[in-house]
Amino acid sequence: MPPSEAGPAAAPTPPKRPTGRDVARLAGVSQATVSLVFSGSDAGHRVSEATRERIREAARSLGYRPQAAGRQLRLGRSGMILLAVPNLLGPFFGRVLTGVHEEAGKHGLAVVVSSGWGSATLADAAATSRFDGLLVCSPDDSQLGDLPPDTPAVFLDADPAVNRGRPTVELDVAGGMREAVEHLAALGHRRIGHLRSTHSAYTFRVRQAAFEHATRDFEVVELGVSLNEGRQAAFEAAHRLLGGPDRPRAVVCDDDVVASGLYQAAAELGLRIPADVSVVGIDNIPVAELLAPPLTTVDLPGEELGRAGVTALAALLRGEPAPEVAPLATTLVLRSSTDPAGEPS
Template sequence: MADPAPPRRPTGRDVARLAGVSQATVSLVFSGPEAGHRVSGATRERVREAARTLGYRPQAAGRQLRLGRSGMVMLAVPNLLGPFFGRVHSGVHEEAGRRGLAVVVSSGWDSATLADAAVAGRFDGLLICSPDDSQLGDLPTATPAVLLDADPARNPGRPTVELDVAGGMADAVRHLAALGHRRIGHLRATLSAHTFRTRQAGFEAAAAGLDVVEVGVRLNEGVPAAREAARSLLARPDRPAAVICDDDVVASGLYQAAADLGLRIPADVSVIGIDNIPVAGLLAPPLTTVDLPGEELGRTGVTALAALLAGEPAAPVPPLPTRLVLRASTRPAD
């Protein structure tokens, strides 16, 4: 008996029939964001659902030849293991998939790496998250790129999506002040990235009139460096009874330092972090922190990049709002 013929691979015509649209509409949906935007959102989703049902995969190589595009974008983050950047990647991956784009993640990049990626033609565009100013110097101006969590004033002409980090920091300071704390510690990141400059500016503005004790933290050295810096702050004879940390990893180091010194949170020291990464809710007690919407940052960045690829002018995006998540790590001052 002859072997059965292999199942026929579904075609765009099959997808069109199931979705109730023309084959031309199917081609538009899978031709990249600039063409796909010519189809309504509801129709795009119906076509994609039909494709998933049938197991249809568009011919990527043929599409690249027709459009001169790869269908891939690069997301560059400072540290792939950073929990916040995992949230950003999740949002980028979700929105890129909805638009028929694939995402490649690069970590530990420098200006030369970005320039090579820009001119090699492997990527249709770049999403660059939390860059230092020096990392953008070699990037060709013609490269479609969107900056996430970056300083728009230092990168004129580049679409930029910011977070309202200063507002979140101000909320944290005001919360402690409302609890009666007048002496506040600050474990401050020593990195030069825009996000940490903004946190510092927001802290200084909100803490004006309070008694402040600051200690620098080398964030790129992880929890051990944060624990060391926190010990130096908490071991002071005049230690503050409330501390704001520049991110939740630093706050984790402070929890360890407090345990080393026999201090209880929040009975002896109230603690607030920034980021709202998953570990914040797992600490004992759970950490009060400023939620930075990394997923929304990633989704908004992809939307802006898709507009660039479609030849549309970049619309300004207002800073994405943050919010203070109240948990059990703070208490009223004595």
């Protein structure tokens, strides 16, 4: 038949979608084991973590995606968890979210992130079963109401004493604050300023208590800063702190955003960092390395915090007890924003 008389070309056969059977064959396990792992119901079946990871790796290489809708109908689950943070724009919470996403993918979970939710909204989200479980990070006091008792929930950077027995993953923020003050003391500073957060949250109360204890033999000048008002509020507080004739020659800031506001105030006042004022922050967000000079700061391991939280929540979803986690260690990262004490220039 001439080409002009040929019929329409046959449509290409769509590529075959990989199945659980394909994953099982590649991973060297039974199809039932694959189903157990991706349904999250392998508790009590003694599927080792090495086997689970081999199955997940096989699924990734094949492009296999479990049928989420069918899984939800079978298990009454959505496959989603909620991460509640105080401020979506806070750089530290971006680090936490990175860790949460990394770990959630290993457990077949999707993550929804929210900001500024009070206890009533969190309780409603849990009660309506929109989410399989909750991660509540650095909660302020308005988020500490009662959640439904059967809601799987894990608290991050929070007070374990008020979470009614729910798993809590803490950061050693007290140890980090002590290390910051001890660093300045080792440089000879005995009059230390503090730009402290006025946010009503456990993590900042711990920082404040640790600062007060570490500086009990020093002269202290403190000003409060509302973190919700951002760097402008920090700039104004720092301007007051550094603008007088009897300014402190060293300052600890409750987070790195506040420290960046202090840098701005120092520049406007003609003060040099660290020659005229030494500065230490807390968080170790990416901007800390970009400041001039780079900021000495306490690293809070946000990614590790997020991963540990998901690990605990995934255990709860499998019907297992959450593993106990010691407070995550913080580290003072020494850069160029501190100098030995001396006479003001």
